[in-house]
Amino acid sequence: xxxxxxxxxxxxxxxxxxxxxxxxxxxxxxxxxxxxxxxxxxxxxxxxxxxxxxxxxxxxxxxxxxxxxxxxxxxxxxxxxxxxxxxxxxxxxxxxxxxxxxxxxxxxxxxxxxxxxxxxxxxxxxxxxxxxxxxxxxxxxxxxxxxxxxxxxxxxxxxxxxxxxxxxxxxxxxxxxxxxxxxxxxxxxxxxxxxxxxxxxxxxxxxxxxxxxxxxxxxxxxxxxxxxxxxxxxxxxxxxxxxxxxxxxxxxxxxxxxxxxxxxxxxxxxxxxxxxxxxxxxxxxxxxxxxxxxxxxxxxxxxxxxxxxxxxxxxxxxxxxxxxxxxxxxxxxxxxxxxxxxxxxxxxxxxxxxxxxxxxxxxxxxxxxxxxxxxxxxxxxxxxxxxxxxxxxxxxxxxxxxxxxxxxxxxxxxxxxxxxxxxxxxxxxxxxxxxxxxxxxxxxxxxxxxxxxxxxxxxxxxxxxxxxxxxxxxxxxxxxxxxxxxxxxxxxxxxxxxxxxxxxxxxxxxxxxxxxxxxxxxxxxxxxxxxxxxxxxxxxxxxxxxxxxxxxxxxxxxxxxxxxxxxxxxxxxxxxxxxxxxxxxxxxxxxxxxxxxxxxxxxxxxxxxxxxxxxxxxxxxxxxxxxxxxxxxxxxxxxxxxxxxxxxxxxxxxxxxxxxxxxxxxxxxxxxxxxxxxxxxxxxxxxxxxxxxxxxxxxxxxxxxxxxxxxxxxxxxxxxxxxxxxxxxxxxxxxxxxxxxxxxxxxxxxxxxx
Numbered sequence: 001x002x003x004x005x006x007x008x009x010x011x012x013x014x015x016x017x018x019x020x021x022x023x024x025x026x027x028x029x030x031x032x033x034x035x036x037x038x039x040x041x042x043x044x045x046x047x048x049x050x051x052x053x054x055x056x057x058x059x060x061x062x063x064x065x066x067x068x069x070x071x072x073x074x075x076x077x078x079x080x081x082x083x084x085x086x087x088x089x090x091x092x093x094x095x096x097x098x099x100x101x102x103x104x105x106x107x108x109x110x111x112x113x114x115x116x117x118x119x120x121x122x123x124x125x126x127x128x129x130x131x132x133x134x135x136x137x138x139x140x141x142x143x144x145x146x147x148x149x150x151x152x153x154x155x156x157x158x159x160x161x162x163x164x165x166x167x168x169x170x171x172x173x174x175x176x177x178x179x180x181x182x183x184x185x186x187x188x189x190x191x192x193x194x195x196x197x198x199x200x201x202x203x204x205x206x207x208x209x210x211x212x213x214x215x216x217x218x219x220x221x222x223x224x225x226x227x228x229x230x231x232x233x234x235x236x237x238x239x240x241x242x243x244x245x246x247x248x249x250x251x252x253x254x255x256x257x258x259x260x261x262x263x264x265x266x267x268x269x270x271x272x273x274x275x276x277x278x279x280x281x282x283x284x285x286x287x288x289x290x291x292x293x294x295x296x297x298x299x300x301x302x303x304x305x306x307x308x309x310x311x312x313x314x315x316x317x318x319x320x321x322x323x324x325x326x327x328x329x330x331x332x333x334x335x336x337x338x339x340x341x342x343x344x345x346x347x348x349x350x351x352x353x354x355x356x357x358x359x360x361x362x363x364x365x366x367x368x369x370x371x372x373x374x375x376x377x378x379x380x381x382x383x384x385x386x387x388x389x390x391x392x393x394x395x396x397x398x399x400x401x402x403x404x405x406x407x408x409x410x411x412x413x414x415x416x417x418x419x420x421x422x423x424x425x426x427x428x429x430x431x432x433x434x435x436x437x438x439x440x441x442x443x444x445x446x447x448x449x450x451x452x453x454x455x456x457x458x459x460x461x462x463x464x465x466x467x468x469x470x471x472x473x474x475x476x477x478x479x480x481x482x483x484x485x486x487x488x489x490x491x492x493x494x495x496x497x498x499x500x501x502x503x504x505x506x507x508x509x510x511x512x513x514x515x516x517x518x519x520x521x522x523x524x525x526x527x528x529x530x531x532x533x534x535x536x537x538x539x540x541x542x543x544x545x546x547x548x549x550x551x552x553x554x555x556x557x558x559x560x561x562x563x564x565x566x567x568x569x570x571x572x573x574x575x576x577x578x579x580x581x582x583x584x585x586x587x588x589x590x591x592x593x594x595x596x597x598x599x600x601x602x603x604x605x606x607x608x609x610x611x612x613x614x615x616x617x618x619x620x621x622x623x624x625x626x627x628x629x630x631x632x633x634x635x636x637x638x639x640x641x642x643x644x645x646x647x648x649x650x651x652x653x654x655x656x657x658x659x660x661x662x663x664x665x666x667x668x669x670x671x672x673x674x675x676x677x678x679x680x681x682x683x684x685x686x687x688x689x690x691x692x693x694x695x696x697x698x699x700x701x702x703x704x705x706x707x708x709x710x711x712x713x714x715x716x717x718x719x720x721x722x723x724x725x726x727x728x729x730x731x732x733x734x735x736x737x738x739x740x741x742x743x744x745x746x747x748x749x750x751x752x753x754x
Contacts, residue, residue, distance in 0.1 A: 017134045018118050022111050024390065025141035028397040029110070031405075032151040033103045038407045039288070039427075040154035045102065047555055047585040050085050051092050060085060062243060064250070078253035078348060080243050083164075083196040084157035091156070097587055097618070102153040109159035110150045114141035116166035117364060121371075123173045124215060125327060135371035135386050136364070142393035143363040144283040144400055145356040151404035152288075157198040158360040164194035165201050165361060169211055172225070176215050180225065188228030195236045199251075199341060199348075203361060204229065206337040214330035251345060267296055267303065268353065269343050274306025275354045276339050277313055280366040283356075286400055287417040288410065289424045290354045295466035327372050335365030351423065351469060407431045415451075420465070422474040425455035429481045433488065442493055445485065452481035476519035479509045483526045491533065491691075502530040510543075521551035529560050532567075540564055548580075555584040559591050566598055567695060574598040575607075582611075589619045593628065597695075600632050608632055623652040627659055634666055642666045657687035657696070661703050673710055680707035684725075701730040705739065712746075720746045 037046055045051070050060035065079035087105060095101020118137035125132060149158040168190035175184050187208070194201035212225065240249035279285075296303055313332060320328035338361030342349050349358070370389065374382040403413045411428040418424050429451035436444040455478040459470045483505035489497035506527035513520040524547035531540035541564055547557035562577035578595040585591055596611035609632070616625035630645030646663035649656050664679030683703035687696060704726035711719040723743045726736060733739050 013130060017130045018115060018137070021118065021134055021138045021141060022114060024138060024394070025111060025114055026107070028142055028394045029107055029150050029401065031398060031401040032107060033100050035103055035151055035404050036099050036406050037153065038404060038410050039152070041152070044154045045088060046587045048088070049583060049586070051089055052586045057085065057089050064243060078244065078250035079199065080240055080250060081157050081196065081198055083193060084160055084198065087156050087160050091153070099153065102156065103151070106150050106153065106156050106159055109156070109163050110141070110146065113159055113163045113166055116163065116170055120166060120170045120173060121368065123170060123177060124211065124330070126177070131382065132371045132375055135374055136367045138386070138390055139367035139370055139393070140364050142390055142397060143367060144286060144393060144396040145279065145359045145363055147286065147397055147400040147404065148288060148356040149360050151401050152357070155357045158357045161194045161197035161201045162360045164190045164197060165204055168194060168204060169207060172208055173211060173215060176212065176220065180221050183224050183228050185228050188232040191229055192232040192236060195232070200358065202341040203338050206340045207334060207361070210330050210333035210337060214326040216326065251348070253348065264295065265346065268292065268346060270310065271303060271306050272343060272346065272353050273336060273339070274309040275302065276359055276362060277309035277335060278305050279354070279356070280335060280359060280362055281309070283396065285417065286356060287414065288352070288355070289414040289418045289421055290352055291418060291421050291423065291469055292351050292353050293467040294469055328369065331365045331369035331372065333365070334368065335362050338362035338365065408435055420458060420468050422455040422458050422468070422470060422478065425451045425458065426474065426478045426481050429455070433481070433484055436488065440492060445488060445492070448481065449485040452478050452485060456482070473518065476509065479505060480519070480522050480526060483509070483530070487526070487530050487533065499530050499533040503527065503534060506530055515546070515550045521547045521554040521557055524550055525554065525557040525560060528564070532564055537564065537568060553584055555581055555588070558584065559588070559594070562598070563594055566594060569601070571598050571601045575602070587618055589615050589622065592618065593624050596625070596628050600628060600635065603635070605632065623649040623656060623659070627656065627662070631662055634662060639666045639669045643670070655686045655689065657683050657689070657703070658693070658699050660686060661699050664706060668706070668710070677707060677710040680710065697729065698735045701726050701735045704729065705736050716746065716750060720750060
């Protein structure tokens, strides 16, 4: 009975220790749950067709990870991560598409990894004491390099792969502790899941042997231990050969922007390994955009910090090996072994090789090393030191999580950390333009232009700085940004810019790029939008259609083509284009809204309601879906219902010109002509404000015309002035046939009455 009580008490202590660790980790990372979509999330999450439904997901699992962005993306990026896609699909289901669902899953995976670290350390060291497992799990869970993996939705593959890899190592340790009977199937199965989450799980083949050695014992069966894992690797490789249609399984593809010499490749590996150790030991300067440098002088401080870290690691490993300190050796191998696959194929990790998310497993090595060091202190001192380390890590986690709250905070931090990066400069410019579209704050527009110009200045420095990475992609994106600045400036601050300036920028860029080349679709799309605002609608439609042929998966080209067709009353063409737009970006509110508008014009009530319902679900606080639901109700002669919708819109946005216009029409239909006249006058006022609405000009003419019709009954002279303003806005009579004849007749009538 006493033994049973002791066992129960031990289990309670274990559960309590683990629960306390998890609670602290949750407190440190809870702020991430309120973050939005940032950076790659805008493509991988918001515009990933695989997340549209189970059928689309199943179709995508056999394709490369990023191939939905551009037709040739699979030829340049050798990533295949089917379980990561499944995780994103689950995150979408959890939150109904809202970001918190994805963030919740990322945090849950991280907590699962923390629990596995606790169990792995306890199993590996077979200790009754809970200090080392608890301290290791706590320091691993709180390590600040994990903020990027937990707070960034697109990095979910790191805690996912980490979870399965840690599970594999735990199963392996338990299999060894249980006597190594039979084949190690459980470690192999979880290894396969880790590989299907991210390629970095190949680190298992460095970490498992180190763990095996740390477990001690001689004459252990090797073949039965590693044969199933090799079988899992073979199955994984075979699946990738089918996906990439190559015996190299996609591992030969190069995503790096660096054309390095042999010497630079060597020093880059030193930077990566030593920099990783330094960052793990002192995570003070966290930065998503830690960009590779084409050249590096031998007196560079970062290089020598990396060299010093590697030297210190080598000395520590040698000393621990000589003393037979198996736990310390394991911790040191974990610290570098977790990033080993990136060092082997450094060409495959892109322009930010020392990314914090790559250190997800490596953080375990540093946490274990710290826990083993603290264990050597007296209990009070050990707990005090652990408390200080945990407090500092929590503070760093909380402050860093705030940076990931939204794109503007992330890119402002990026510019602060990497002011000489073209990529970060034009990236911040893009974010500022997006924020301007939502707020109409001209200061954001001008700041965006400053960032695009700063990027262009960096690319044309004389003499060029060999440490600044300049790519054709950066130059294209900077030019595109300048073009969009001029276009938005012309629409909202016409005294500063003209659409002709935007046309010139986009046309020059489009002429330099062959159709189908990276950036060509963006340039053609920008040119088409500029031409539309210049009133050259045939040319605009031709350029936008050409953009969709340059890249059939370019959402903006399809969306703007559909909006132009909507403006030109080509309803069926608009529906076809906008159907493609919502297929490519299932969470884009404007695409669904525009599709609903086109469906209304064709009296496709069910299609319109479905599209507007989707738009309203994505933006429940938005006024635009309510406006279109009111338009549809008015078409169905449900004027009271329509009026209620329009008044809801005006409570949200009192300056909404179309809402005033349609409210006036509903009031007129209900016989409330006095109120209708005031509504049309308000509409004419607000519709003269700058807007990107393709139907704004039409609505403005309608507002003047309808106000004139109502004034005609009691003030013909005033009505003439209003009709003349409508005619000035619509000189061809495109939207009000017979208007010129009406104006002429009214002039003659007034002349006769004088």
